[in-house]
Amino acid sequence: MTVNIMTAKDVAKKVINKEELFILDVRNEDAFDEWKIEGDNFKHFNIPYFELLDGVEEIIGKIPSNKDVLVACAKEGSSEMIADMLSEEGLTVSYLQGGMKAWSEHLEPIKVGDLTDGGEIYQFVRIGKGCLSYMVISDGEAAIIDATRMTDIYLEFAESKAVKITNVFDTHLHADHISGGREIAEKTNATYWLPPKDATEVTFDYAALEGGNVVTIGNTAIDIYALYSPGHTSGSTSFVIDEKFLLSGDILFIDSIGRPDLAGMADDWVGDLRESLYTRYKELSEELVVLPAHFMIISELNDDGTVAVKLGALFAENHGLNIKDENEFRKLVTENLPPQPNAYQEIRETNMGKIRPEEEKQREMEIGPNRCAVR
Structure with a gap:
């Protein structure tokens, strides 16, 4: 029997289309329990490969x-x-x-909607x-x-759309x-662009992203006025685009809200x-259609694969x-926090420009689920 290959993109399509998939995960049990491939109609069986x-x-x-x-x-x-071993036993597997x-690194670009001037948001x-x-x-x-x-996927996508990248933003550190x-x-x-309150320790030049900025892309204004929105970090900033879309960063998610403790400031920032x-x-x-910087569970994906819900x-x-x-809000936010993200302090220092890990080290630092939300 032939052994087939399935790419991360193939699996992503199955997630979005809610197809059935049986996953035999041969990693160690602790790695599987920490993080696995999830889909609405996916079934899992975990057994470490050394047992086979x-x-x-x-x-x-x-x-x-x-x-x-x-x-x-x-x-x-x-x-x-x-x-290969399963194939030799007569099973068809990939x-x-x-x-x-x-799987951790795959990005799936999906169109969210049109802008009034003929532009698009992906x-x-x-x-x-x-x-x-x-x-x-x-x-x-x-x-x-x-x-x-x-970064290559953004550069290649921009090239495929024949557009020039003129501005790059991070809603927070x-x-x-x-x-x-x-x-x-x-x-x-x-x-x-980076919010200056998050950039006090960065080692590079940046444009200060502050409430009141209006940045124009082609014909479309990214209106940041009055949307300085601290709480996840002290500099967290949201965007309203084309009076249609609210990019909420890590302040607001579809099924939860942002955690305020990743810089060790939960009690200080909960009021913000x-x-x-x-x-x-x-x-x-x-x-406004809320477009967050993360999703927590696979059920937050819409039928087209986007993560987007109206603010109302x-x-x-x-x-x-x-x-x-x-007080109940404060208790929820400070006492219902999941474990800190893997290597989060090193990731912050990398994003500040203080350290420059090798690519393989960066992969290791990011492995695992995101943990930006209050439970």
Whole structure:
């Protein structure tokens, strides 16, 4: 039997289309429990590959014959070996090309909507990590917001759309993933914007992103006025684009709200977080489509794969926006925090320009789920 190869893009399509997939994950149990490939109709079976070195006969009965079967491991080698063994037993299976490393790094660009001037906005969905980044295109120009370190996909996408990247933004200093914003700006001679309150320790030049800025991309103004929105970090800044879209950074998610503790400031910043969400955001139009910088669970994806919900719906349904008692809110935000992201302090220092880890080290630093939200 032939062993098939499934790419991260193939798996992403299955997630978005809600297809069935049976995943035999041969990583160690602790790695599997920490983070796995998730889809609405995915089933999992975890057994470490070293338990299968003498043969796969004992698990044959647990592998379905009527579903697509994917063998996954950390970097590819172990899954390819186990897939070969299963194939020799007569099963049709695929292995994940590049392993979970490739899954963590895959970005799926999806159009979110049109702008009134004929421009477009795209969401780059990093399904394996939960990160969301954006490209705004208007009249031959492009802006990128909250880029990941996989910079080539943004550059290639801009080239495919025949647009010039003129501005690159980070809504805040990220702690769960390494930003590609500065690198993209250097490669394209674009302006790199960062909130100055998050940039007190950075080692590079940047344009100060502050409330009141209006940056024009082609014909489209990115209006930042009155949307300084601290709470996740002291500099967190939101964007209203074309009076249609609200890029909320890590302040507001579809199913949760941002955590204020990744710089060790939970008690200090919880008041800012409440004011941003309960006062500043309340003054905005409920018709704005919220586009966050992360999603937490796969069910937050819409049918087209985007993560986008109107602000009014979130005020109605998101528990974090409906806690009237201030003390109860403070308790929720400071006592219901998931573990810190993997290597978050090193990631912050990388995003400040203080350290420059090798590429393989950067991959290791980012492995695992995002943990930017209050539970």
